[in-house]
Amino acid sequence: MIAALPQGTLQRLPQYLIMLKTELREGRTGVTAEDIGAVVQVSPSQVRHDLSVCGLEQEPSEAMEVQALIRLIEHAMGYDDVVTAVIVGAGQLGKALLSYQNYSDYGVEVVAAFDTDESLAGQEVGGKPILPVKRMTALCRRMKVHIGIITVPAAYAQEACDRLLEGGIQAIWNFAPVHLRVPEDVIVRNEIIAVSLGELSRALQEKRRND
Amino acid sequence: MIAALPQGTLQRLPQYLIMLKTELREGRTGVTAEDIGAVVQVSPSQVRHDLSVCGLEQEPSEAMEVQALIRLIEHAMGYDDVVTAVIVGAGQLGKALLSYQNYSDYGVEVVAAFDTDESLAGQEVGGKPILPVKRMTALCRRMKVHIGIITVPAAYAQEACDRLLEGGIQAIWNFAPVHLRVPEDVIVRNEIIAVSLGELSRALQEKRRND
Numbered sequence: 001m002i003a004a005l006p007q008g009t010l011q012r013l014p015q016y017l018i019m020l021k022t023e024l025r026e027g028r029t030g031v032t033a034e035d036i037g038a039v040v041q042v043s044p045s046q047v048r049h050d051l052s053v054c055g056l057e058q059e060p061s062e063a064m065e066v067q068a069l070i071r072l073i074e075h076a077m078g079y080d081d082v083v084t085a086v087i088v089g090a091g092q093l094g095k096a097l098l099s100y101q102n103y104s105d106y107g108v109e110v111v112a113a114f115d116t117d118e119s120l121a122g123q124e125v126g127g128k129p130i131l132p133v134k135r136m137t138a139l140c141r142r143m144k145v146h147i148g149i150i151t152v153p154a155a156y157a158q159e160a161c162d163r164l165l166e167g168g169i170q171a172i173w174n175f176a177p178v179h180l181r182v183p184e185d186v187i188v189r190n191e192i193i194a195v196s197l198g199e200l201s202r203a204l205q206e207k208r209r210n211d
Numbered sequence: 212m213i214a215a216l217p218q219g220t221l222q223r224l225p226q227y228l229i230m231l232k233t234e235l236r237e238g239r240t241g242v243t244a245e246d247i248g249a250v251v252q253v254s255p256s257q258v259r260h261d262l263s264v265c266g267l268e269q270e271p272s273e274a275m276e277v278q279a280l281i282r283l284i285e286h287a288m289g290y291d292d293v294v295t296a297v298i299v300g301a302g303q304l305g306k307a308l309l310s311y312q313n314y315s316d317y318g319v320e321v322v323a324a325f326d327t328d329e330s331l332a333g334q335e336v337g338g339k340p341i342l343p344v345k346r347m348t349a350l351c352r353r354m355k356v357h358i359g360i361i362t363v364p365a366a367y368a369q370e371a372c373d374r375l376l377e378g379g380i381q382a383i384w385n386f387a388p389v390h391l392r393v394p395e396d397v398i399v400r401n402e403i404i405a406v407s408l409g410e411l412s413r414a415l416q417e418k419r420r421n422d
Contacts, residue, residue: 010413014406018388039390083412092307092336097404099303102388106409125303146415147408171415173408177229177313179250187418189411193308195225197358197384198317200400201294202221204357204382207398 005076009050013073015040016047017105020070030063079107084145085173087113088160089152090120090130093175093193097149099126111143133163140167149173150180216287220261224284226251227261228316231281241274290318295356296384298324299371300363301331301341304386304404308360310337322356344374351378360384361391 005013019039023031033044033051040047051069054076058064074080082104087094090113098113113125114133123130131139140148148164150157150172157176164172171187174180182188216224230250234242244255244262251258262280265287269275285291293315298305301324309324324336325344334341342350351359359375361368361383368387375383382398385391393399 010410014403014409015390015401018403019390022389077409078413078416079409081416083415085408092303092310096303096307100405103405103408106405107412108405108408147411149408170418171411173411178233179226179230185418187411187414189407189414190226191407192225192229194311194314194317194319196400196402197296197314197319197360198225198288198290199221200358200382200384200398201318202289203398203400204294205289205292207381207396 005053009053010077012040012042012046012050013054013077014106015042016050017070017073020066020073021105024066024070029066031066031069032063074105074107077107079105082107082109083147084108084143085110085147085149086136086140086145086164087149087151088115088133088136088164089113089150089156090115090117090123090125091151094149094151095125097151098128098130101126108147110149111145112139133160137163137167140164140169145169147171147173149175151175154178216264220264221288223251223253223257223261224265224288225317226253227258228281228284231277231284232316235277235281240277242277242280243274285318288318290316293318293320294358295319295354296321296358296360297347297351297356297375298360298362299326299344299347299375300324300361300367301326301328301334301336302362305360305362306336308362309339309341312337319358321360322354323350344371348374348378351375351380356380358382358384360386362386365389 016036019036033047036047037044054072056072085108087097087110094113103110110128112128113130114136115130116133118132120130121132148169150160152160154176157178158180161172161180174188174190177192180188227247230247244258247258248255265283267283296319298308298321305324314321321339323339324341325347326341327344329343331341332343359380361371363371365387368389369391372383372391383391385399385401388403391399
Protein backbone atom coordinates (compact mmCIF):
# COMPACT_ATOMS: atom_id res chain seq x y z
CA MET A 1 0.00 0.00 0.00
CA ILE A 2 1.27 3.44 -0.92
CA ALA A 3 -1.24 5.78 0.69
CA ALA A 4 -0.89 9.53 0.33
CA LEU A 5 0.67 10.13 3.74
CA PRO A 6 1.06 13.75 4.92
CA GLN A 7 4.65 15.09 4.72
CA GLY A 8 5.02 15.46 8.50
CA THR A 9 3.82 11.89 9.09
CA LEU A 10 6.29 10.66 6.45
CA GLN A 11 9.13 12.32 8.33
CA ARG A 12 8.10 11.01 11.75
CA LEU A 13 7.38 7.38 10.81
CA PRO A 14 11.06 6.40 10.27
CA GLN A 15 11.83 7.81 13.72
CA TYR A 16 9.04 5.68 15.23
CA LEU A 17 10.48 2.64 13.42
CA ILE A 18 13.91 3.15 14.96
CA MET A 19 12.35 3.49 18.41
CA LEU A 20 10.21 0.37 17.92
CA LYS A 21 13.11 -1.73 16.61
CA THR A 22 15.20 -0.66 19.61
CA GLU A 23 12.36 -1.74 21.94
CA LEU A 24 12.13 -5.08 20.14
CA ARG A 25 15.89 -5.69 20.42
CA GLU A 26 15.67 -4.92 24.13
CA GLY A 27 12.90 -7.49 24.57
CA ARG A 28 9.84 -5.25 25.03
CA THR A 29 6.73 -6.38 23.19
CA GLY A 30 4.18 -3.67 24.04
CA VAL A 31 4.30 0.15 23.82
CA THR A 32 1.90 3.07 24.24
CA ALA A 33 1.71 6.28 22.22
CA GLU A 34 3.18 7.98 25.31
CA ASP A 35 6.26 5.68 25.20
CA ILE A 36 6.88 6.46 21.53
CA GLY A 37 6.26 10.17 21.97
CA ALA A 38 8.68 10.44 24.91
CA VAL A 39 11.57 8.95 22.92
CA VAL A 40 10.88 10.68 19.61
CA GLN A 41 9.90 13.99 21.26
CA VAL A 42 6.45 14.18 19.70
CA SER A 43 3.12 14.51 21.54
CA PRO A 44 1.22 11.24 22.18
CA SER A 45 -1.77 12.59 20.25
CA GLN A 46 0.48 13.26 17.24
CA VAL A 47 1.77 9.67 17.49
CA ARG A 48 -1.79 8.33 17.61
CA HIS A 49 -2.75 10.46 14.62
CA ASP A 50 0.25 9.27 12.56
CA LEU A 51 -0.49 5.63 13.38
CA SER A 52 -4.18 5.99 12.53
CA VAL A 53 -3.15 7.45 9.14
CA CYS A 54 -1.17 4.21 8.64
CA GLY A 55 -4.37 2.28 9.30
CA LEU A 56 -4.14 1.47 13.01
CA GLU A 57 -7.55 0.87 14.53
CA GLN A 58 -7.27 0.76 18.28
CA GLU A 59 -8.50 2.44 21.45
CA PRO A 60 -6.04 5.18 22.44
CA SER A 61 -5.57 3.75 25.93
CA GLU A 62 -4.56 0.23 24.82
CA ALA A 63 -0.90 -0.83 24.66
CA MET A 64 0.18 -1.70 21.13
CA GLU A 65 2.16 -4.72 20.01
CA VAL A 66 5.65 -3.63 18.88
CA GLN A 67 6.06 -6.21 16.11
CA ALA A 68 2.63 -5.43 14.62
CA LEU A 69 3.35 -1.67 14.70
CA ILE A 70 6.65 -2.20 12.85
CA ARG A 71 4.86 -4.18 10.13
CA LEU A 72 2.09 -1.56 9.92
CA ILE A 73 4.54 1.34 9.45
CA GLU A 74 6.77 -0.55 7.00
CA HIS A 75 3.74 -1.40 4.92
CA ALA A 76 2.44 2.18 4.95
CA MET A 77 5.87 3.49 3.92
CA GLY A 78 6.04 1.00 1.03
CA TYR A 79 9.15 -0.61 2.54
CA ASP A 80 7.82 -4.09 1.88
CA ASP A 81 8.13 -3.65 -1.91
CA VAL A 82 11.87 -3.98 -2.48
CA VAL A 83 13.48 -1.80 -5.14
CA THR A 84 17.08 -2.25 -6.32
CA ALA A 85 19.86 0.32 -6.53
CA VAL A 86 23.46 0.68 -7.74
CA ILE A 87 26.15 3.14 -6.66
CA VAL A 88 28.36 5.00 -9.19
CA GLY A 89 31.69 6.01 -7.67
CA ALA A 90 33.49 3.78 -5.15
CA GLY A 91 35.41 6.53 -3.32
CA GLN A 92 35.10 7.06 0.45
CA LEU A 93 31.42 8.02 0.29
CA GLY A 94 30.54 5.32 -2.26
CA LYS A 95 32.20 2.69 -0.08
CA ALA A 96 30.46 4.00 3.03
CA LEU A 97 27.09 3.74 1.28
CA LEU A 98 27.99 0.28 -0.05
CA SER A 99 28.94 -0.94 3.44
CA TYR A 100 25.66 0.24 5.02
CA GLN A 101 23.80 -2.87 6.16
CA ASN A 102 20.24 -1.66 6.83
CA TYR A 103 18.90 -0.71 3.41
CA SER A 104 16.43 -3.58 3.53
CA ASP A 105 14.77 -1.81 6.49
CA TYR A 106 13.82 0.90 3.98
CA GLY A 107 12.74 -1.38 1.15
CA VAL A 108 15.93 -1.00 -0.87
CA GLU A 109 18.53 -3.51 -2.01
CA VAL A 110 21.91 -2.13 -3.15
CA VAL A 111 23.30 -4.54 -5.75
CA ALA A 112 26.81 -3.23 -6.53
CA ALA A 113 29.03 -0.16 -6.89
CA PHE A 114 30.82 0.87 -10.09
CA ASP A 115 34.05 2.80 -10.58
CA THR A 116 36.25 3.90 -13.49
CA ASP A 117 39.28 2.78 -11.47
CA GLU A 118 39.57 -0.82 -12.67
CA SER A 119 42.06 -1.67 -9.90
CA LEU A 120 39.07 -1.55 -7.51
CA ALA A 121 37.17 -4.13 -9.57
CA GLY A 122 36.68 -7.40 -7.76
CA GLN A 123 36.89 -5.80 -4.30
CA GLU A 124 33.92 -6.27 -2.00
CA VAL A 125 32.59 -3.92 0.66
CA GLY A 126 30.01 -5.28 3.10
CA GLY A 127 29.61 -8.32 0.84
CA LYS A 128 28.75 -6.18 -2.23
CA PRO A 129 31.04 -6.08 -5.29
CA ILE A 130 32.78 -3.09 -6.91
CA LEU A 131 32.64 -3.49 -10.71
CA PRO A 132 34.14 -1.60 -13.70
CA VAL A 133 31.84 1.25 -14.74
CA LYS A 134 31.86 0.11 -18.38
CA ARG A 135 29.67 -2.82 -17.31
CA MET A 136 27.14 -0.60 -15.51
CA THR A 137 24.62 0.23 -18.23
CA ALA A 138 24.26 -3.39 -19.35
CA LEU A 139 23.98 -4.69 -15.80
CA CYS A 140 21.32 -2.09 -14.88
CA ARG A 141 19.31 -3.14 -17.95
CA ARG A 142 19.64 -6.84 -17.26
CA MET A 143 18.79 -6.59 -13.56
CA LYS A 144 16.12 -3.91 -14.11
CA VAL A 145 17.73 -1.70 -11.44
CA HIS A 146 15.44 1.12 -10.28
CA ILE A 147 17.66 3.65 -8.49
CA GLY A 148 21.12 5.06 -9.26
CA ILE A 149 23.16 6.57 -6.43
CA ILE A 150 25.75 9.08 -7.70
CA THR A 151 28.84 9.61 -5.53
CA VAL A 152 31.35 10.66 -8.21
CA PRO A 153 32.98 14.14 -8.19
CA ALA A 154 30.81 16.99 -9.53
CA ALA A 155 32.62 17.12 -12.87
CA TYR A 156 31.65 13.50 -13.69
CA ALA A 157 28.14 13.46 -12.26
CA GLN A 158 26.21 14.30 -15.44
CA GLU A 159 28.05 11.58 -17.38
CA ALA A 160 27.34 9.06 -14.62
CA CYS A 161 23.69 10.15 -14.67
CA ASP A 162 23.45 9.76 -18.48
CA ARG A 163 24.85 6.22 -18.31
CA LEU A 164 22.41 5.29 -15.56
CA LEU A 165 19.51 6.60 -17.64
CA GLU A 166 20.75 4.56 -20.62
CA GLY A 167 20.55 1.58 -18.28
CA GLY A 168 16.86 2.28 -17.63
CA ILE A 169 17.21 3.86 -14.16
CA GLN A 170 14.06 5.73 -13.05
CA ALA A 171 15.29 7.61 -9.99
CA ILE A 172 18.57 9.23 -8.97
CA TRP A 173 19.96 9.88 -5.49
CA ASN A 174 22.61 12.50 -6.22
CA PHE A 175 25.40 13.30 -3.76
CA ALA A 176 27.39 15.40 -6.26
CA PRO A 177 26.94 19.16 -5.74
CA VAL A 178 25.50 19.81 -9.22
CA HIS A 179 22.04 20.03 -10.70
CA LEU A 180 21.61 17.13 -13.10
CA ARG A 181 19.79 17.40 -16.41
CA VAL A 182 17.26 14.55 -16.65
CA PRO A 183 14.05 13.84 -18.60
CA GLU A 184 10.87 14.97 -16.85
CA ASP A 185 9.80 11.48 -15.80
CA VAL A 186 12.99 10.76 -13.83
CA ILE A 187 12.91 11.48 -10.09
CA VAL A 188 16.01 13.18 -8.69
CA ARG A 189 16.79 13.70 -5.04
CA ASN A 190 19.80 15.92 -4.31
CA GLU A 191 21.61 15.11 -1.10
CA ILE A 192 24.12 17.71 -0.01
CA ILE A 193 25.65 16.09 3.01
CA ALA A 194 27.20 19.23 4.50
CA VAL A 195 23.94 21.17 4.26
CA SER A 196 22.66 19.30 7.32
CA LEU A 197 25.83 20.24 9.13
CA GLY A 198 25.39 23.84 8.00
CA GLU A 199 21.83 23.81 9.39
CA LEU A 200 23.09 22.42 12.70
CA SER A 201 25.76 25.11 12.83
CA ARG A 202 23.11 27.71 12.11
CA ALA A 203 20.81 26.40 14.86
CA LEU A 204 23.76 26.51 17.26
CA GLN A 205 24.55 30.12 16.42
CA GLU A 206 20.88 31.11 16.77
CA LYS A 207 20.69 29.42 20.17
CA ARG A 208 23.85 31.16 21.39
CA ARG A 209 22.49 34.54 20.44
CA ASN A 210 19.28 33.81 22.36
CA ASP A 211 21.06 32.45 25.47
CA MET B 212 23.64 37.95 10.67
CA ILE B 213 21.35 35.16 11.75
CA ALA B 214 17.94 36.36 10.70
CA ALA B 215 14.87 34.22 11.34
CA LEU B 216 14.61 32.84 7.80
CA PRO B 217 11.46 30.86 6.90
CA GLN B 218 11.97 27.07 6.73
CA GLY B 219 11.30 26.87 2.97
CA THR B 220 13.78 29.65 2.26
CA LEU B 221 16.37 27.87 4.43
CA GLN B 222 15.97 24.74 2.33
CA ARG B 223 16.18 26.54 -1.03
CA LEU B 224 19.16 28.82 -0.29
CA PRO B 225 21.80 26.03 -0.35
CA GLN B 226 20.44 24.96 -3.76
CA TYR B 227 20.81 28.55 -5.03
CA LEU B 228 24.38 28.60 -3.69
CA ILE B 229 25.32 25.47 -5.64
CA MET B 230 23.82 26.95 -8.81
CA LEU B 231 25.61 30.29 -8.28
CA LYS B 232 28.98 28.67 -7.57
CA THR B 233 28.62 26.57 -10.73
CA GLU B 234 27.90 29.76 -12.72
CA LEU B 235 30.96 31.43 -11.21
CA ARG B 236 33.21 28.46 -12.04
CA GLU B 237 31.92 28.58 -15.61
CA GLY B 238 32.80 32.27 -15.86
CA ARG B 239 29.36 33.91 -15.72
CA THR B 240 29.15 37.02 -13.55
CA GLY B 241 25.48 38.01 -13.82
CA VAL B 242 22.22 36.06 -13.32
CA THR B 243 18.50 36.76 -13.16
CA ALA B 244 15.89 35.23 -10.88
CA GLU B 245 14.66 33.38 -14.00
CA ASP B 246 18.13 31.79 -14.49
CA ILE B 247 18.24 30.58 -10.89
CA GLY B 248 14.63 29.38 -10.94
CA ALA B 249 15.15 27.38 -14.14
CA VAL B 250 18.07 25.39 -12.69
CA VAL B 251 16.68 24.90 -9.19
CA GLN B 252 13.10 24.31 -10.40
CA VAL B 253 11.55 27.11 -8.38
CA SER B 254 9.45 30.01 -9.72
CA PRO B 255 11.33 33.28 -10.37
CA SER B 256 9.02 35.11 -7.95
CA GLN B 257 9.91 32.59 -5.23
CA VAL B 258 13.62 33.17 -5.95
CA ARG B 259 13.11 36.94 -5.70
CA HIS B 260 11.21 36.54 -2.43
CA ASP B 261 13.94 34.31 -0.90
CA LEU B 262 16.67 36.76 -1.91
CA SER B 263 14.76 39.76 -0.54
CA VAL B 264 14.42 37.88 2.78
CA CYS B 265 18.25 37.66 2.73
CA GLY B 266 18.35 41.43 2.36
CA LEU B 267 18.66 41.92 -1.41
CA GLU B 268 17.37 45.32 -2.48
CA GLN B 269 17.10 45.45 -6.24
CA GLU B 270 14.62 45.98 -9.04
CA PRO B 271 13.23 42.57 -10.13
CA SER B 272 14.23 43.15 -13.76
CA GLU B 273 17.92 43.84 -13.09
CA ALA B 274 20.55 41.14 -13.53
CA MET B 275 22.29 40.30 -10.24
CA GLU B 276 26.01 39.94 -9.66
CA VAL B 277 26.85 36.28 -8.94
CA GLN B 278 29.66 36.93 -6.48
CA ALA B 279 27.60 39.43 -4.46
CA LEU B 280 24.65 37.01 -4.33
CA ILE B 281 26.90 34.23 -3.01
CA ARG B 282 28.17 36.51 -0.24
CA LEU B 283 24.62 37.66 0.56
CA ILE B 284 23.30 34.10 0.93
CA GLU B 285 26.33 32.85 2.88
CA HIS B 286 25.94 35.75 5.27
CA ALA B 287 22.19 35.18 5.71
CA MET B 288 22.81 31.46 6.38
CA GLY B 289 25.46 32.28 8.99
CA TYR B 290 28.11 30.45 6.96
CA ASP B 291 30.63 33.21 7.52
CA ASP B 292 30.88 32.42 11.26
CA VAL B 293 32.98 29.25 11.30
CA VAL B 294 32.17 26.58 13.88
CA THR B 295 34.38 23.54 14.54
CA ALA B 296 33.44 19.85 14.59
CA VAL B 297 34.95 16.45 15.33
CA ILE B 298 33.91 12.99 14.10
CA VAL B 299 33.63 9.98 16.45
CA GLY B 300 34.11 6.70 14.59
CA ALA B 301 36.55 6.40 11.70
CA GLY B 302 34.83 3.55 9.83
CA GLN B 303 33.71 3.87 6.20
CA LEU B 304 31.20 6.62 6.92
CA GLY B 305 33.48 8.48 9.34
CA LYS B 306 36.27 8.44 6.76
CA ALA B 307 33.91 9.58 4.01
CA LEU B 308 32.79 12.52 6.18
CA LEU B 309 36.42 13.28 7.09
CA SER B 310 37.47 13.30 3.43
CA TYR B 311 34.74 15.75 2.39
CA GLN B 312 36.44 18.97 1.27
CA ASN B 313 33.65 21.55 1.17
CA TYR B 314 32.63 22.00 4.81
CA SER B 315 33.97 25.53 4.80
CA ASP B 316 31.27 26.41 2.22
CA TYR B 317 28.79 25.73 5.04
CA GLY B 318 30.67 27.55 7.79
CA VAL B 319 32.05 24.39 9.42
CA GLU B 320 35.60 23.21 10.01
CA VAL B 321 36.10 19.50 10.78
CA VAL B 322 39.18 19.22 12.99
CA ALA B 323 39.78 15.47 13.40
CA ALA B 324 38.18 12.03 13.69
CA PHE B 325 38.51 9.72 16.69
CA ASP B 326 38.38 5.94 16.91
CA THR B 327 38.80 3.26 19.57
CA ASP B 328 40.95 1.28 17.10
CA GLU B 329 44.39 2.64 17.97
CA SER B 330 45.93 1.10 14.85
CA LEU B 331 44.14 3.85 12.89
CA ALA B 332 45.77 6.57 14.99
CA GLY B 333 48.17 8.71 13.01
CA GLN B 334 46.43 8.04 9.68
CA GLU B 335 45.17 11.06 7.76
CA VAL B 336 42.15 11.31 5.48
CA GLY B 337 41.82 14.41 3.33
CA GLY B 338 44.59 16.03 5.36
CA LYS B 339 42.71 15.52 8.67
CA PRO B 340 44.08 13.22 11.41
CA ILE B 341 42.48 10.13 13.00
CA LEU B 342 43.26 10.15 16.74
CA PRO B 343 42.67 7.71 19.65
CA VAL B 344 39.25 8.26 21.21
CA LYS B 345 40.72 8.51 24.70
CA ARG B 346 42.14 11.92 23.71
CA MET B 347 38.81 13.21 22.43
CA THR B 348 37.25 14.81 25.52
CA ALA B 349 40.40 16.76 26.40
CA LEU B 350 40.95 17.90 22.81
CA CYS B 351 37.31 19.07 22.45
CA ARG B 352 37.69 21.08 25.68
CA ARG B 353 41.00 22.61 24.67
CA MET B 354 39.91 23.53 21.14
CA LYS B 355 36.38 24.56 22.23
CA VAL B 356 34.87 22.31 19.56
CA HIS B 357 31.17 23.04 18.95
CA ILE B 358 29.76 20.04 17.07
CA GLY B 359 30.23 16.29 17.48
CA ILE B 360 29.50 14.00 14.53
CA ILE B 361 28.65 10.45 15.63
CA THR B 362 29.35 7.66 13.12
CA VAL B 363 29.92 4.75 15.51
CA PRO B 364 27.65 1.67 15.56
CA ALA B 365 24.32 2.09 17.39
CA ALA B 366 25.49 0.18 20.47
CA TYR B 367 28.32 2.70 21.11
CA ALA B 368 26.53 5.90 20.16
CA GLN B 369 25.31 6.92 23.63
CA GLU B 370 28.79 6.46 25.09
CA ALA B 371 30.32 8.51 22.26
CA CYS B 372 27.68 11.18 22.89
CA ASP B 373 28.39 11.27 26.64
CA ARG B 374 32.11 11.75 26.04
CA LEU B 375 31.45 14.55 23.55
CA LEU B 376 29.21 16.30 26.10
CA GLU B 377 31.97 15.95 28.72
CA GLY B 378 34.18 17.73 26.20
CA GLY B 379 31.77 20.68 26.10
CA ILE B 380 30.11 19.90 22.76
CA GLN B 381 26.86 21.84 22.22
CA ALA B 382 25.39 20.12 19.16
CA ILE B 383 25.36 16.55 17.85
CA TRP B 384 24.99 15.32 14.26
CA ASN B 385 24.02 11.70 14.85
CA PHE B 386 24.30 9.05 12.10
CA ALA B 387 23.72 6.11 14.49
CA PRO B 388 20.15 4.75 14.33
CA VAL B 389 19.37 5.43 18.01
CA HIS B 390 17.75 8.23 19.96
CA LEU B 391 20.41 9.80 22.15
CA ARG B 392 19.74 11.02 25.68
CA VAL B 393 21.09 14.56 26.04
CA PRO B 394 20.47 17.56 28.33
CA GLU B 395 17.77 19.96 27.12
CA ASP B 396 20.20 22.63 25.93
CA VAL B 397 22.06 20.33 23.52
CA ILE B 398 20.90 20.37 19.89
CA VAL B 399 20.67 16.94 18.23
CA ARG B 400 20.10 16.30 14.55
CA ASN B 401 19.48 12.67 13.61
CA GLU B 402 20.62 11.74 10.14
CA ILE B 403 19.38 8.39 8.92
CA ILE B 404 21.10 8.05 5.60
CA ALA B 405 18.86 5.34 4.19
CA VAL B 406 15.68 7.25 5.01
CA SER B 407 16.31 9.49 2.00
CA LEU B 408 16.72 6.40 -0.12
CA GLY B 409 13.51 4.99 1.35
CA GLU B 410 11.71 8.23 0.42
CA LEU B 411 13.08 8.04 -3.11
CA SER B 412 11.94 4.44 -3.38
CA ARG B 413 8.53 5.47 -2.12
CA ALA B 414 8.24 8.33 -4.63
CA LEU B 415 9.20 5.87 -7.37
CA GLN B 416 6.51 3.40 -6.35
CA GLU B 417 3.90 6.17 -6.14
CA LYS B 418 4.85 7.41 -9.61
CA ARG B 419 4.63 3.92 -11.10
CA ARG B 420 1.15 3.45 -9.70
CA ASN B 421 0.06 6.76 -11.23
CA ASP B 422 1.65 6.11 -14.67
